[in-house]
Amino acid sequence: MNAAEKPFLMYVEDVHCLNQGRVLMLTGRIARGRVRKGDDVELVGFHSSPVAHVTDIDAGKLRVDEARAGMNVGLLLRGAPAGAAERGQVLATPGSIEAHGGFAADITVLPEHQGGAEVLTGGRLHFHMHAADVWGVVRLSHDTDVLRPLHQGAVTVTLERPVALEEGQSFAFRHHGRAAGSGTVTRLLR
Template sequence: MTVEDVFLLHQGRLVLASGRIERGRVRRGDEVTPVGSGPGTTARVAGIREGRHAVAEARAGTNAALLLPGAVTGGVARGHVLAAPGSIRAYGVFDAEIALSAQDEGGGEVRTGDALTCYLRAAGAEGVVTLPPGLDVLPPLHLATVRITLGRPVALEPGHRFPFRRHGRAAGCGTVTRLLG
């Protein structure tokens, strides 16, 4: 589940993390680990809510809120992923095939060392682009496989699609092709 909002309840003794479940299912009592900010603390799901109703389980495609113990307070934030322990990792470097928008739609030339804001799941992550050898500049309306080094690790999987911005303007979209570290 991608975390979209986090609320502290009962003076921080409980954490309510809401978001959309991407795949699988989650039940009360299942163990989940927040992925996206260092080593996550495994926690047991104390309750699940869909809208205003408490439910025993939530399945892929639904928006749900998971009630977790307060011990995970600092480890859950917007853009993190709550997943079964060991099922997904956070990466700081990845290869992606990117497509730049037209110049009048915000796209512009991209060079090695340019900063992009990649919107990976529910949060933006700053990244630096490295173009492939032999390519000095990537002009608008072109495709290329590039390496992106993020400022902080983010939960990623091959095939994940993402939009990105450059200088505060929508500049294009990409697809994660390879995870490196």
């Protein structure tokens, strides 16, 4: 790989089992880098997953040898057991991204008429990070008691399941089933 080239990363949007579960097809949009037939990739997020081997690449009902950032593809994988993959995980160059169970972030709460509601320490919110949807508990910074609609603030979030995260990654969150705000990951926590 060229030193200037970014590692491969694809957000998994759907999973299909083929050949009685011996082959998985994971579909999604490639966010960065490239993947070639024969490459090893790692499933990251939710639970530990093995490294798998890309046996074929489907791009719009055509088989191709390589796919790049921006393409919607299906990757056929050997070496990943059925049930090892699910929507919301990422496929990546092995070792290039990790799953985290928590993070620090700066968030902005929407106006009340758009769904924004008070965010309190201990509040349980539903976080949306690309294709991943996961519940998390919020803790406000020491000097803040409440974040009201239209306010911004620093928080830490403990997720119910670890997801693949990177600093600078944006996300949205919901409160009581309604869009409530958005934020940016500022620091990764273990």
